[in-house]
Amino acid sequence: MGGRAEKDMLFDTFASVAKVLGSGRRAEIVDVLAQGERPVDELAREIGQTVANTSQHLQQLLRPGLVSARRQGTRIYYRLSGPSVVRLWAAVRQVAAEHVEELDELAAAYLGTRSGLDVLTRSELAERMAAGDVVVLDVRPEPEFRSGHIAGAVSVPVRELAGRLKELPDGRTVVAYCRGQYCVFADEAVRMMHARGLPAARLEDGYPEWVAAGLPVEADGLHSPA
Amino acid sequence: MGGRAEKDMLFDTFASVAKVLGSGRRAEIVDVLAQGERPVDELAREIGQTVANTSQHLQQLLRPGLVSARRQGTRIYYRLSGPSVVRLWAAVRQVAAEHVEELDELAAAYLGTRSGLDVLTRSELAERMAAGDVVVLDVRPEPEFRSGHIAGAVSVPVRELAGRLKELPDGRTVVAYCRGQYCVFADEAVRMMHARGLPAARLEDGYPEWVAAGLPVEADGLHSPA
DNA sequence: ACTCTATTCAAGTAGATACTTGAATACCAC
DNA sequence: GTGGTATTCAAGTATCTACTTGAATAGAGT
Incomplete structure (x- = not known):
């Protein structure tokens, strides 16, 4: 007890948790699973890898x-084991956002420039929903909507x-x-x-952050108990 | 924009943050730096590695x-770049504590059994300090005490x-x-x-958690402004 | 039973990683 | 300048990692 070998093993164990997130493909998997459970082949398509390779990444996340x-x-449906995993993934992105210089360029290359894009925070959106002021659009693929979404949101992948633009009611801002x-x-x-002249904005972050903040969600059209 | 290559690069960047924590030795370094800045040779001694190897690990944390x-x-004094890094390290340990089965055994092998060891949470300690009920002992090496400690604590490595047991006042519990x-x-x-029959307990976690909770700290005997 | 599909396993290869060793650099004291 | 110390750099080796490919397993439908 208290020796170097024991200390090394303890810290190797902590490190093993960080290590499995230390691959871009596994990070993508975790990012998708933060939306809800998924079978292997869908994950493979999502991250653009073979099923065999995706399966092997999943085994590593499982260990x-x-x-x-x-x-x-x-x-076989995979899911994140708990909210602490969501927080870990959020902490990784937070550190990257604050301290990795080239992240801004990479994000711009992937997302395009966001200038002129109206953004609402979670609390702003919650307020405007309470005021009945907005229509909330879940634009993720439909299986993700079904496995859980912001209470009151409409699914339009x-x-x-x-x-389906004509389905949208006019007069209210779409978020x-x-x-x-x-x-x-x-x-x-x-x-x-x-581009169609409709008033629209996006939520600053996404569904996992809404859940983590304890804001109201529902699944399959039913209000969730939590 | 929006392509697979760009997405891969973005997630590889997030993963690069997790990856550097994915080594037990680097995790140890981060754990020590959470106490305050340290020069390379002290870190090397602390983690039981050569100076050259420690330096190379530090370069990887630097990138x-x-x-x-x-x-x-x-x-050359190294320090964590900001509080988000402390939160990331905490998130890693949290996930390990919740989901890695063998962690309990490893912790017991390193720390020994904790049965019969009185433990106080941060808020319990804060209350009893306000009541003037306890003596708070910082038992870390002295340089760590100097670079920051719980306000009102006494340094006894x-x-x-x-x-130095006789220096302790009797009648009050030592934490x-x-x-x-x-x-x-x-x-x-x-x-x-x-073993000497003195009433004693330990704080559940440690100094970095105390800081993160916004509880009062001081450095070099001076009260910190934050 | 056979067939189809989803997933995992096993073996192979190119490339990355951890640690070592010995030399190079940078600052300080004299 | 010289000598001393803290740190980094560069090269080498043994080990590990990511992805590929093709075969094996497991459940569902017929």
Whole structure:
């Protein structure tokens, strides 16, 4: 007890948790799983990797317990093991945002410039929803909406938005949201609506942050108990 | 913009932050730096590695900006770049504590059993300090005390404690604290005092958590402005 | 039973990582 | 300038990692 070997093993164990997040592909997996559980093949398509490689990444996330799995028929659904994993992923992005210089350029290259894009914080959106002032649009792929969304939001995946613009009520501002601050869907939706002359804004971050803040959510159209 | 290559680069950048914490030795370095800045050779001694190896680990922590350095004469002092790094390290330990099964055994092997060891939370300690009820003992090495400690604490490094037990006032409970939950110093101090029949307890976590909670600290005997 | 699909396993390869060793650099004191 | 100390750099080696490919497993439908 108290020796160097024991100390090394203890810190190696802490490090093993950080290590599995130390791959861009696994980070993408965690980012997607923060939206809700997913089977392997969907994750593979999402991160642009083979199923075999995705499966192996998932095994690595499984070992230190960052994700859990449940079998349903022939599919295996993976999910994050708990809210502390969501907080860890948020802490990683926060440090990157504050201290990695080239992040801004990379984000701009992926997301495009956000100048002229109206942004609402979570609390601003919550207030305006209470005032009945806005329509909230969930522009993520529909399975993510089904597994959980902001209470009162309407699902219009960004790929279907162009054909469904006439469904939107006019007079009220549309606020789009998606997976988080570094997710493109809401940006694309707001740009599309602006191009049509509709008043639109995006939520600053995304669904996982809304959940973490304890704001009201629902799943499959039912209000969640929490 | 919006392509797979850009997305990969963005997530590789997030991952690069997690990756540098994915080594036990670098995790130890971060844990020590959470106590305050340190020159390379002290860090090397602390983590039981050569100076060259420690220096190389520090370069890796430097690249994504987790640590910063300042030169003073012939020494170079490294420090964590900001509070978000402390939160990240806390998030890693939290996930490990919740989801890594073997952590309990490893912690017990390093720290020894904690049964019979009285533990106070931060708020309990803050209350009892306000009541003037306790003596607070900082049992970390003295340089760490000097670079910042709980306001009102007395420095008695655990290696000197045996020879200085008579300095302690009797009648009041002694509460020892050190670097955090997984730090041995406070445990050793409490065991030593218990063996002498003195009423003693340890703070549940340590100095970085006290700072993060916004509780009062001081450095070099002067009250800090924050 | 056979077939289809989702997932995992196993082996192979190119590239990265941790630690060592010995030399180079940078500052300070004289 | 010289000598001394703290730190970094560069090269070498053993080990690990990411991704690929092709085969194995496991459940569902017929």
